[in-house]
Amino acid sequence: MAKVHRARSTSPPDGGWGWMIVAGCFLVTICTRAVTRCISIFFVEFQTYFTQDYAQTAWIHSIVDCVTMLCGLGFALCYSPAIAMVGKYFNRRKALAYGIAMSGSGIGTFILAPVVQLLIEQFSWRGALLILGGFVLNLCVCGALMRPITLEEDHTTPEQNHVCRTQKEGLKQVSPYSSLTKEWAQACLCCCLQQEYRFLLISDFVVLAISILFMAYGCSPLFVYLVPYALSVGVSHQQAAFLMSILGVIDIIGNITFGWLTNRRCLKNYQYVCYLFAVGMDGLCYLCLPMLQSLPLLVPFSCTFGYFDGAYVTLIPVVTAEIVGTTSLSSALGVVYFLHAVPYLVSPPIAGWLVDTTGSYTAAFLLCGFSMIFSSVLLGFARLVKRMRKTQLQFIAKESDPKLQLWTNGAVAYSVTRELDQKHGESVATAVPGYSPT
Missing domain, CATH: 1.20.5 (Single alpha-helices involved in coiled-coils or other helix-helix interfaces)
Known part of the structure; x- marks a missing residue:
């Protein structure tokens, strides 16, 4: 195999091959997140074929999302690295680049939702899944576009380099059976881990991680239960799939326009606030959903929820980079998406259990809505406390x-x-x- 040469740059190029990285990440989000969302269309087919209730059937979707965010398996090997690569190639236009890259999820949902419904009607759910599997093989093309880049800030400090280099030279000279070998290996590993995951000790990142748990709990069930809920209020199968398409296309608009807007000079310093606003608006949409029981009312809901869903998804990497910096962005995003795993696993079955128990979707949607609102309020309160403390310290310094x-x-x-x-x-x-x- 040909040797891969790493491109070297003192700072993110903000263009050039970076746009090919954006294109690759765009296709990755289509093949991963969009395909996962389309499992909502299979929900009724699975429920009918396996004769199971909502809670049992929901495990299919939740396990897919959980394994994607939790392990180094399947979609996870493509999704997280592709997003991190965009952050490596862009700095000044980072929000816009992420907006374009993450819009693949919306475009894929818009296109695949009606297509999947047609495939199910023509080839049954088994044939539809087989065709989707062939489409997902395009991830191999995306991997070929990912050209590594080494930035000046990626290098560790001279002291750390000297320590690690000394340890490696010592390991070469000492016998592999020596007791010192194990100690040096552990010391070198601890040094590398301390450098790579030092962001875990940042208080802002801890608060972000907690809020991500509540946000992920709220966002997942809609993509499982939107189609079944629409069918339960008298919407046809084609119209229910159309709602998913609307959600997808408005998601695209949210990805791109919010990324572009937050890159403007007037909003560039308020990307954190924009993220909070988008998450909170999706929570409010959830609270209104039980009152919407017809297609003309569900269409505006799909537009509003889809727009703000695309908005905050675009800003997750931006907010994370603001807290941890570009050097640790890849590892931090891995932790952030890892934290999505448990909520993604439990929230659809819990929502299904509530539907089975109460005979209504109201309790499930309200719980999701309050969860997302709490996520937004938690981050906003933490930022407010931090600013108040900073102001207090400045006042004390002036007085002293x-x-x-x-x-x-x-x-x-x-x-x-x-x-x-x-x-x-x-x-x-x-x-x-x-x-x-x-």
Whole structure:
């Protein structure tokens, strides 16, 4: 096999081959997230064929999503690395690049939803799944587009490089049966892990991780139960599939427009707030859903939910990069998507159990809505507390030292003040003999 050469760059190129990376990530999201969403169309077919209730049938979709986010299996080997690669190639246009790349989920849903319904009618659910499997093989093409890039900030500090290099040289010289070999190997491993996963100790990332759990719990059940819910209120199979298509196409608009808007100068510093707003709006849509029991009412719901779903999905990598930086983005995204696994696993079966128990979708949708709203409120409250604490520290610093002006660089401000005092003392000493500045 040909040797892969890593492109070297001091900073993300924000273009060039990066657009091919975006195209590859775009196709990856179609083959992974869009195909997973279309399992909602198979829900009624599975329920009828296997004669199971909502809770049992929901495990099919939840296990697919859980394994994708939890392991290094199947879709996970394509989805997380593709998203991380976009972050490596873009900095200034990161939100826009992610918006285009993640829009594949919406475009894929828009196209595949009616196509899957036709495939089920023509070839049964078994034949439809077989054809989808052949389509997913395009992931091999996506992998061929992913050209590695090494940035200047990817390198560890000189001290860490020296320690790791010394340990590796020592390992080569020592016998593999020596007791020191094991100790050096463990020390080198700890050094690498400490460098790669140091973001786990950042308080902002911990709060983000907790909020992700609640957000993931809320977002998953809709893609399982939208079609069954539409059928339960008298919508036909084709119209229910049409709702999924609408959700997908508006998802695209949310991906691209929100990515473009948050890249504008007026909103670039408020991407965190935009993420909170999008998650909260999806939660409000959930709370309204039980009152919508006809196709003309479900269409606006699909538009609103789809738009804000595409919006916050685009901003997840941006918000994560804002907290941990570009160097640790790949590992941090791996942790973030790993945290999706447990909610994705349990939320559809819990929602199905609520439907079986209450005979209605109301309790399931309300629980999902409050979960997403709580996720947004938690992050907003944490950011508010952080700003209040920062303001308090600034106030204390001003009170303790009036000469210390808290500019952008406090050290420079203090040195300038000191120089002015010295010059003032020198001028006084010249005018008044015998005076010496203290």
